[in-house]
Amino acid sequence: MKKILPLLILLITTAAASAQQYVLSGRIRGQQNEPVGFTSVYIRNSTYSTTANEDGLYQFKLTAGTYHIVYRFVGYREQVQVVTITDHDVQLDVNLEAEIFEPANTTSEYNRKTDRGMDIMHKVLAYREMHMDEFKTYKCAVYIKGVQKLVSAPKSLLGGAVMKQLDLDSNGRGILYQSESLSQFNLQRPNKFKEIFIASKMAGENTAFSYNKASDLQVNLYDNIFYINGLSSRGFISPVASNAFAFYRYRLEGTTVSNGRTIFKIEVIPRHKYEQAFKGYLYIVDKEWRIYSADLLLNSKDNNINLIDTLRISQQYVPILDSVWLPTSVQFDFKGDVLGFKFEGYYLGIYNNYRINQTFPDDYFDGEVLRIDTAAKLKSAAYWANTRPVPLTPLEARYYEKKDSIAAVKKSPEYIEALQHTKNNINYFTYLIWGYNASSRNEKDSLYVYPFLQTFYYNTVEGFGINAKVRYTKVLDDFRTFSVTPALRYGFSNKLFSANVHSEYKNDPFHHVKFYTDFGSDILDLNNVGTRSLYFNTLSTLFYNNNYVKYYRSQYGDIGYQREIKNGILWSAELSYATRTQLYNTSFRLFRDVKDKEFTPNNPLAPPGAHYDEKFPLFPQNQALTFKTSLTFTFDQKYITRPTGKTNLPSKYPTLTLNYRKGINNILGSDVNYDFLSADISQYHIRIGLSGYSSFKLTGGDFLNRKTLYFMDYNHFLGNQGTTFDPTYIGSFHFLPFYTYSTNGAFLEAHYQHNFSGSIFNKIPFLRKLKLEEIIGANYLTTRDNRNYREFYVGIQRLIFRVDYGVSYTDNKKYIQGIRIFYGIR
Known part of the structure; x- marks a missing residue:
């Protein structure tokens, strides 16, 4: 035993040393020594990657060994550096050369019939389904980072209190919101996924929109329709959709060779202005006819997106296996201007440690799409410093430090007491419409008036x-x-x-x-x-x-x-x-x-x-x-x-509800004696590609027994009398009297509404800037005593404001026509 013990100690020490990780870091610059932010950096023949921060700084944690490090960014030549890690950290700065694409045409004039870009994209679309079916399942680790910044603001609106509250510098600039998350993402084609949150960190106020989950940044350009939650109710046609040639033209701008592969740079050109289509570039691998990378753009003027002015979507694909390429990174960059407040930011997703064609238990994808670990929001600053793949910029690090310090102050009894006193002060205007809330210091007790x-x-x-x-x-x-x-x-x-x-x-x-x-x-x-x-x-x-x-x-x-x-x-x-x-x-x-x-x-x-x-x-x-x-x-x-x-999420399938009501006779002196049965099926916000979304509700029922019941026991309907109405519930009528159609017999009612989400008005110059949404709908009701009541209406909506014009009929006679309005108060 005495002879074996030193050997065991030596083996354990050697194993620990071999598992020791060292940091490979550096700065990525261009030919003019400018930082090349958000460059993709990955290890060849692996699924381990990272991305540089916006200052061009990157870092890897690696064990001892020799690695081929690949640096890629749109517009720059891919570079490979061989690095040997021994027993210490390594600093490796890289200068990327601008990518030089050999021109595809000898003339600058574009001919859509003869340009080779059209032929290349025909081949890409022919291979589209094959690339979609290259794998059945995978799991990977995903890191998401988001930053929203204010870059300028009207000085007349920036008082000292405002600047202090938003933590802005003297020029009205600063970070408004910052978030990070780390999760395990599991996917089974075509549309099943489950994400498990390991860690998350947020600071500041989210003033625009938020993509904090891996599922939020699932960008698959091989799908026909591309949806961007929060920015548009309509979809966008992918430039690699099966019907893409009806929406796009393609121009071959040039070719280059990268690590033995010929890459085509294809300009994506929408056929029509003000269409739900992208501008930008696709980079295509020759002979494999797959996406190498993408750099696409949407803007508020042409594409009717909300909240922001421009959105740039960048994506890099890498070979996971010889026949399987998957994204190593995806990035949303955005800019906007609201009343002179100019803001910008990005959401970045990094995908690591892909494991292809994993076998999941039969009941693994059970409807749970996200599970948040109990300790996800409790990770320490040391944990994040050791785990995050993208270094923080000095500004981002200071922002976290300030917010963490403020959070510590906010936990003090003195601050909580002062805050609670302020929160519980009554605002008479808000009380008039929305009521009054007050709560205790620990938020365990609350009162609503x-x-x-x-x-x-x-x-x-x-x-x-x-x-x-x-x-x-x-x-x-x-x-x-x-x-x-x-x-x-x-x-x-x-x-x-x-x-x-x-x-x-x-x-x-x-x-x-x-x-x-x-x-x-x-x-x-x-x-x-x-x-x-x-x-x-x-x-x-x-x-x-x-x-x-x-x-x-x-x-x-x-x-x-x-x-x-x-x-x-x-x-x-x-x-x-x-x-x-x-x-x-x-x-x-x-x-x-x-x-x-x-x-x-x-x-x-x-x-x-x-x-x-x-x-x-x-x-x-x-x-x-x-x-x-x-x-x-x-x-x-x-x-x-x-x-x-x-928390349940909306389903993409209809919801079915079965209702039964019984009036019980001769118990506690009860006078009623009836049985009522009904069923309804409904679905809201059904996406219809480029044309907005639809909603419907269909309800039918009857009294199986009606021996004794009174008017309040009848089946009633959600009618409307008066100029105002509430459109937030699909299942209501515009002109139906409140009581006339109430019934103690069989009935059938149907409601349908479609919101075009600006797809019509976006083609009309003077209406385009208003970003109005066009609405059409119909309601129907028939009962035993009142047959065939119908309503038809059209409307326009902007935010909480809506105006409808409609007409109703009873049998074959016009009943009521007129205008109905809604302005947020029910």
Whole structure:
């Protein structure tokens, strides 16, 4: 044993030494000694790569050995340096030579019929599907870095407080936002992926858009349509799409030889101006007819992108195997100008350690597209210094140091106390529309006071009234939350006082579990899917004599439960008991006299011309014990798993919901006896390539048993009366009366809407700059007693503002036509 022990120590020491890593670093410059930022640097015959920072600095961590280091950047000749690492760090500065492409044409005149670039791209498109199918699966490590900077601003708007808040220099320049992430990315063609966040770091305020995940920067130019989330609702045609020749011309600008391969530089030229197409260059490998690199450009003027003025997309491909090339880096560079504030930035993705054709378990791609490790945001500065592949610039390092120092100060009790006092100060303007929030120092307790616009109201049943409502929320821990919402309501005309409490308990955010209870009394709308808010009903009643909403009184109690029983399957159930009482008009005030216009009775089924003060019975006082349940199926449900819960993402397939409602008779004196069954299928934001996106909803149902039910038990529809409307929900009507079509029989309703996202107006010069979105839609409803109601409309939208013009028909007769507007308030 004594003889073996020294040998074991020697072997362990030798192994440790051989595993020792050393740093290869340097600066990359051009022929004029200018820094060549964001140069791709990788080790030949490996999948280990990095990228220089914007100052041209790069670094590798390598074990002892000899390496062929490849330096590549668009516009410069690829350079290979042989480096031997022994027992110390190595400094290697590189000067890149400008790439000289041998001209393809002896004349400067471009002939699209004879130019060889068209022939080359025909071959690229012929090989397109083969290159897409070169692998089935892979996994790799991905590093994402993003920086957003303000480069100039109007001095008149840069006060000392603003500059201090944004941490700007005297010229109004500085970093606004900076982020890094490191993840493992797993992909299975054609469209399954799972990303596991290992580490993430963010500082500052994201003022434009953000791509912090590997999936955000998945740029596959071999796909037909290229989508850029956050910048456009429309897709862009890839210059390597199967139908690319309908959108592009190609010009061979020149050829060069790089490491034994002939590379063609192809200029990408859109056939039409103001098209969803790129400008720029593709670099193509001769004989293999694959992409070597890409340098493509979009701009706001020609391509109708939002938020920014220009976006440059650069991508470098490297051979992972002889027959498989994959991106080693992708970069989005952007610039913009908003009201004189000029900003720029980039998002950079570096792909390392590719492992091709990995075998994943059958259930590995189960819908989870991102999993965030519990400690991902807790990594230390030392961890990042040792791990990040791209060195920080001095400005970026100082920015992190400042933000880390500020974060430490913000954790002090004195700062938290001062901040909390400021946050809890009431702003009366925001309270008027959005309400008021206050919270405790540790954010465990919060109070929300509902907006003034929902507190004071007027209607013909109650007169002027007060509806005071607050919500208290208690965060018990990362997984459990309890909230209680008491409400008091009083009508000064009918002198009815109502009080109720809603409470909610959430204890499993990974399965969206929720318990809730309600009890008390309230004044409710006879249409239980909603009509007009208290605010808009007050305006229409006082100023236009339109008392659209019809009310009744309910004294009730209910209990409900919700749970996702399996990914994509959400179940909910509720049992309720209520005593319902009919109400009548008691007040008839006006702020202005409307000629030949009178109020209507508080009975939606009163005969035409009935006097508003007449008491037409609609239903007797009754008791109702009701059970309802629903199952919602979201097919191919994708989701993100965070340490504190699960977040479901929109599916690319329709969602199916089955609903059942039972009026239970002769228990607790219940008078109702009915069974109602319905189903709806819907999908929102269906991308239609270059033409925007569509949404639809289709619902049908019937009362299987209708022995005893009252008007509030009918199936109601989301109609609209008045000039304003709410377009945020596909399933509403523009002109449908609130109560006329409510039914106790079979029904079918359908809704469809398409948003062209500027694809029409972008071709009209004086409208192009407005960036308006064009909308068309149709709604349909048929019931047992009211057949074939239809609506057709067109609209324009910009941000939260929307104006629609439409026309409706009942049977074959025109019913209503007119304008509907929306400006963000519901």
